[in-house]
Amino acid sequence: MTEAPSQQGNRLDRRKARTRAALIRAAQTLIAEGRTHVPILEITQAADVGMGSFYNHFETKEQLFEAALESVLDSYGQLLDRVTAEIEDPAEVFATSFRLAGRLHRREPDLSRVLLNNATRLLSAEDGLAPRARRDIQAGVDAGRFQVEDVDLAVTMAAGALLCLGQLLHDQPERDDAAAADRLAENLLRMFGVPARQAHRICRLPLPDPSSARGDGSAA
């Protein structure tokens, strides 16, 4: 049986995509287990792909973990999008996402540590949380809810607060993560021009339960 070159190309592309996805899934499992120091051979065995095919996709283990982390953060961003989809006030959308993301550092400590180790590079990522923060802050500006002259600087403040909160929570295990995340969200809202009393109220609203939005509505 012969195939047209384009079909061969497509099949090869699909196989490459499957290999890459398997490597990323294996890396995500290792991140979740806090085992990011394993050798590449162990990653390729867990992914059930050949050792050599690793280097068709990634130059280093760090590059794979970064891609895996970006993909995790993008999924988390999609989850936050679903959880906040029904909220009308852009200030509350931003605060809700920040308050939930701030709670991740304790609830997913291994993910948090990989996030901290790749902290600033992730600010430049095209997927994940930073572009969503930019979108939400811009929506607040467009709605006249935020007085922010430079959206990139506002994202910088929010991302910096979220990352350094993670380090603070790891350094101070006795600290109340929810209270700290809510306080920082309130600070950010005030900095974006939301009146202090409103910022305080918004950051004390009950939070939606992210686990209820994990699926895509397919629960029976």
Place this chain on the structure above:
Amino acid sequence: MTEAPSQQGNRLDRRKARTRAALIRAAQTLIAEGRTHVPILEITQAADVGMGSFYNHFETKEQLFEAALESVLDSYGQLLDRVTAEIEDPAEVFATSFRLAGRLHRREPDLSRVLLNNATRLLSAEDGLAPRARRDIQAGVDAGRFQVEDVDLAVTMAAGALLCLGQLLHDQPERDDAAAADRLAENLLRMFGVPARQAHRICRLPLPDPSSARGDGSAA
């Protein structure tokens, strides 16, 4: 000639300290040259110490560069201390240090990159900029200049802003670094409870020249 054991111990301690200092100086030169990927052998040769003595002091190259960076940041912190020593308003002390530190990312890009790669770990360092920020914010609170309930969270916001500013400036080479650093300093002052008009004025004051304070007053 015989020596008492304690003298031998002291001489050994001094030699160990000299070796460590030579390794750290070599690492600082490599950081300044943007050459942090050289093999350990090249570092020990530059430091003029034996390859084996490296492992008496550091387990990994990363550990050496982290120590070198902490030492650079501590020196920079001492410089900021001298530059701001004559300023009476604690809000202006904090703003001046932040505005100068924010300008480092462009003026010392290699130092900035190593800083970003070790971003969150440096928040927990005992020397360097984070403890100075804590001291300065606490001074503002004590003087009634800042209304900050949780100084650690305030340091978190300031450190996060400084680090993520670095990434933003690397990602947007055309951006005015001085304007961005001043704007973030103003945001932070407002967040710490300084009235908006004062925060604006303080962050537009002429900055002291750090190079004039590099020495310890020994210039003829």
